Amino acid sequence: MKKIHLIYPILLLLSESSIAIENNAAIPIVQKYHAQNNGFGDFSGNLTMTLRNSAQEESKRMLRIRTVEVPGEGDKSMIVFDKPSDVRGTALLTHSHKTDNNDQWLYLPSLKRVKRISTSNQSGPFLGSEFAFEDLSSEEMEKYNYKFLTEENCGDSVCYTYEQHPINKNSGYTRQIVTMDKFKMRPVSVQYYDRKDALLKTLTYSNYQLYLDKYWRSHQMDMVNHQTEKSTTLLWEDVVYQAGLEERAFSKQGLKRIR
Numbered sequence: 001m002k003k004i005h006l007i008y009p010i011l012l013l014l015s016e017s018s019i020a021i022e023n024n025a026a027i028p029i030v031q032k033y034h035a036q037n038n039g040f041g042d043f044s045g046n047l048t049m050t051l052r053n054s055a056q057e058e059s060k061r062m063l064r065i066r067t068v069e070v071p072g073e074g075d076k077s078m079i080v081f082d083k084p085s086d087v088r089g090t091a092l093l094t095h096s097h098k099t100d101n102n103d104q105w106l107y108l109p110s111l112k113r114v115k116r117i118s119t120s121n122q123s124g125p126f127l128g129s130e131f132a133f134e135d136l137s138s139e140e141m142e143k144y145n146y147k148f149l150t151e152e153n154c155g156d157s158v159c160y161t162y163e164q165h166p167i168n169k170n171s172g173y174t175r176q177i178v179t180m181d182k183f184k185m186r187p188v189s190v191q192y193y194d195r196k197d198a199l200l201k202t203l204t205y206s207n208y209q210l211y212l213d214k215y216w217r218s219h220q221m222d223m224v225n226h227q228t229e230k231s232t233t234l235l236w237e238d239v240v241y242q243a244g245l246e247e248r249a250f251s252k253q254g255l256k257r258i259r
Helices: 023-036
Strands: 042-052 058-068 076-083 091-095 103-108 113-117 144-154 157-166 175-181 187-193 199-211 215-225 231-241
Touching: 023 144, 023 157, 144 175, 199 231
Parallel strands: none
Antiparallel strands: 042 058, 042 231, 058 076, 076 091, 091 103, 103 113, 144 157, 157 175, 175 187, 187 199, 199 215, 215 231
């Protein structure tokens, strides 16, 4: 899901029956997924982030996310922490790009300064969660190479499975295996493989809801780290599409004015 919304022109909308089972068959699948998520304008929502350590002890954080679509580029998004008090006011600003490296800035209220996240550090964990900084930017199609794997039954539906290989040499992943619902064109899960090509994490999407008769939103996202046995759950609430957000609000200067 579009970390989850993507901007990509409609090159071709093929019927599923016309997709051949071959290595490059992932391309029209990904094109269709991106096209289906195009044109949302902006959205906002509130999140409860639950962190679990290897002993399954939990801690919770409350945060807000705002995203605006930028025609011809990647999305701009801002994540702001409200609770607990020790992280209140911490904010992450992301400017995603179709081909260039993403730009990210972190505002730390304790230091009262904005810190740029270097490209080499975007594979690091986001504030102790199992989500990396790079997981929190919109996933542009041009930043991956693709390989089709399978088409098979999954629960009550049929799913495509394909690999996507990050082009960015600074990515923390060698590849990701995506399982996509064939009929609703929404992701079911993503497996992340580390730089040694060992399975690192699995992200599972559930509790989907439909907005504006077009956009599917997973209201629960579970990221499990298989190497550390830690996990992070994101629960969405109060999701609003086309709320009238303005692109100019997503700036470095705006980070310090976050409340």
